[in-house]
Amino acid sequence: MSVRKEELHKLVDQVKEKDAKLVYDLIKVVIDKDNEDNLVASADNSPLSESEKKVLKQAEIDIENDDLLDWEDIHE
Numbered sequence: 001m002s003v004r005k006e007e008l009h010k011l012v013d014q015v016k017e018k019d020a021k022l023v024y025d026l027i028k029v030v031i032d033k034d035n036e037d038n039l040v041a042s043a044d045n046s047p048l049s050e051s052e053k054k055v056l057k058q059a060e061i062d063i064e065n066d067d068l069l070d071w072e073d074i075h076e
Contacts, residue, residue: 015023048056062068 012023
């Protein structure tokens with residue numbers, strides 16, 4: 001089925017304000033899906049904040065103490 005962009009514009013104009021975010025998100029998903037081949041991820045090499053350092057340190061301690069939960073055990 002072929003739909004002209006003008007028809008889409010008419011539909012968008014009829015969207016209630018309370019539903020605008022939902023419609024936006026739906027359209028964005030369609031556009032992003034079509035552009036996945038052009039998607040480039042960039043590394044975040046910025047320094048860690050103090051709170052991020054604390055979380056990382058605690059994770060290292062948990063790993064050392066084998067104080068971890070198995071994903072499958074959680075969802076049984």
